[in-house]
Amino acid sequence: MQVALFEDHHWRNLLPMTLTRATFDVKVGARTFFEEYAHAGREPACLLVRSYLEKVTAERHRCKVNPASIDSDAIFVNGLVHPATIDFARLESIAHTFAITHRGRVLVARLAKKATEYLARCVEAGKQADLKKLGAEKSTELKGDAEGVISDAWDIIRFLENSLAVQCAAQENSNTGLNATVIGTASVVVEGAEIEEGVVLDSRRGPIYIGPGASIAASRIVGPAYIGPETQVKQFSIIESSCVGRNCRVAGEIEHSIISDYSNKAHAGFVGHSYVGEWVNMGAMTTTSDLKMTYGDIKMSGATGTKKIQTGLNKIGSFFGDMCKTSIGTLTYSGGRIGACSHLHGLVAGDVPAFTIYGKSVGARNVELELASAIETQKKVMPRRGQSMSKAYEQMIKDAFLMTAADRKKASVRKAKFAL
Numbered sequence: 001m002q003v004a005l006f007e008d009h010h011w012r013n014l015l016p017m018t019l020t021r022a023t024f025d026v027k028v029g030a031r032t033f034f035e036e037y038a039h040a041g042r043e044p045a046c047l048l049v050r051s052y053l054e055k056v057t058a059e060r061h062r063c064k065v066n067p068a069s070i071d072s073d074a075i076f077v078n079g080l081v082h083p084a085t086i087d088f089a090r091l092e093s094i095a096h097t098f099a100i101t102h103r104g105r106v107l108v109a110r111l112a113k114k115a116t117e118y119l120a121r122c123v124e125a126g127k128q129a130d131l132k133k134l135g136a137e138k139s140t141e142l143k144g145d146a147e148g149v150i151s152d153a154w155d156i157i158r159f160l161e162n163s164l165a166v167q168c169a170a171q172e173n174s175n176t177g178l179n180a181t182v183i184g185t186a187s188v189v190v191e192g193a194e195i196e197e198g199v200v201l202d203s204r205r206g207p208i209y210i211g212p213g214a215s216i217a218a219s220r221i222v223g224p225a226y227i228g229p230e231t232q233v234k235q236f237s238i239i240e241s242s243c244v245g246r247n248c249r250v251a252g253e254i255e256h257s258i259i260s261d262y263s264n265k266a267h268a269g270f271v272g273h274s275y276v277g278e279w280v281n282m283g284a285m286t287t288t289s290d291l292k293m294t295y296g297d298i299k300m301s302g303a304t305g306t307k308k309i310q311t312g313l314n315k316i317g318s319f320f321g322d323m324c325k326t327s328i329g330t331l332t333y334s335g336g337r338i339g340a341c342s343h344l345h346g347l348v349a350g351d352v353p354a355f356t357i358y359g360k361s362v363g364a365r366n367v368e369l370e371l372a373s374a375i376e377t378q379k380k381v382m383p384r385r386g387q388s389m390s391k392a393y394e395q396m397i398k399d400a401f402l403m404t405a406a407d408r409k410k411a412s413v414r415k416a417k418f419a420l
Helices: 009-014 033-039 051-060 088-092 113-125 153-167 371-385 391-403 405-410
Strands: 003-006 046-048 075-078 098-102 105-110 138-141 181-183 188-190 200-202 208-210 220-222 225-227 238-240 253-255 270-272 299-301 308-310 318-320 336-338 356-358
Touching (some): 003 113, 009 153, 046 113, 051 113, 220 225, 225 238, 371 391, 391 405
Parallel strands (some): 003 046, 098 138, 181 200, 188 208, 200 220, 208 225, 220 238, 238 253, 253 270
Antiparallel strands (some): 098 105
C-alpha cells in the first residue's frame, strides 16, 4: 500500500507559512508532517501539491510530485493529519473505495481513478474538493474535534509543547561529561555539539535535544526543546519549550516558538508563541507580543484576511513567512500574519501582506518590495549557509509575488520607493 500525501484547501488557513511550501512541509514541533511519516516508516510514495509548488517540492523530497498516474491501491492522506492518528493496518484490509471526512475536508481516502484525477485537479488549483464528487463506496464523517489534525495556524502553537516532548524523547541520555549543569530527569541528548561551561539544561518539564555541530554559549535551555544541527546559541540566551532549526543564529529570549532552518535572531529581543519561517532575519531588539493586557483569548484574521476568528488561546505571538526581515527595534502585536519577503520597521499592529516594506508607524508609506530586489537579496543570503538558489526556488518566489498582488492592493500598499 502506497501513501499519497495531499494538500487541502486549508493551506490558506496556514498562511503565511504555506505561501512558499506545501502544508506537510510546515514544522509542527521539530519535524514536519512529511518527516513524521518518514520517521514512522511510512514515507509517502507521491505528493499532491499546488501547481506552482510542484518543482520546489520535488527538490525537497525524493518521491514523485503531482504524477500523471497514481497506484490504484494508494491511500490518500491529508498532509495536515499526523500519522500516529491513522490505523494503516486496518486501512490496508479494506478493499473498497472509502473516504474519511471532517467538516468538509477529506482526511483519508482510497479512490477510484476518476475521483483520484478530480482530487489532483483540486489540489493543484488550491481549491476545496466537493466530497460528493469523490464517489467513495463508503464515507465516514468524524464528529467533534479530529485528533492530530491541523486546521489553523494557531494549532501549531497549541500542539507545540506536546509535539516537542514526543519528538525529543526518542533517545537515551547522552549528557555525561558535559560542561553544562543538567537539571531534571527527562532525557538530554547532545550529539557532537559544543557546549560551553555555564550552560544550564533544564529537563524538569521535558526532554532536550541538541544536534551535531551546534554550539551553545553560556545560556539556559528549558525542555522540551530542540536545537538543530550547526545552530549557534549565543551567550545569555533563554530558550524554553521551543524548536530552533538547522543552521540558525539565535540570542535573547525564545519561548514556546519555532525558528525554522537558516534563520537569524542573533540579538537581544523576545520571540514568544510564534512561528518564524526559513531565511528570516530579525534585527536587534525585535520583540513579539504574545499576551493581551486583559489576559483574554486572542483573535486572528481568517484565511481571507477579513474576519477575525477566536483562537481559544490567550498566548499567541506572530507568524512570519519565509524570507522576512525586521529592522532594529521592530515590535509586533499578538496574532499577526507577516507575509513572506516582507520588511518590517517600527510597531506592527496587524497583518502585513507578502512583499511589503512596512513603515507606517515610523512615518513612511507602506510600499511594495520589488520582485527583483527580493530575489537578489535571497541570492546573497543563501550562500551564507552553504546553499544556493535553484531555478525552481526562484520561480516559486516569482509566482508567490504574482499570487499576492491582490492582497497588497487591498491593503493599499503602493508601488513606490521606500523612504523614511
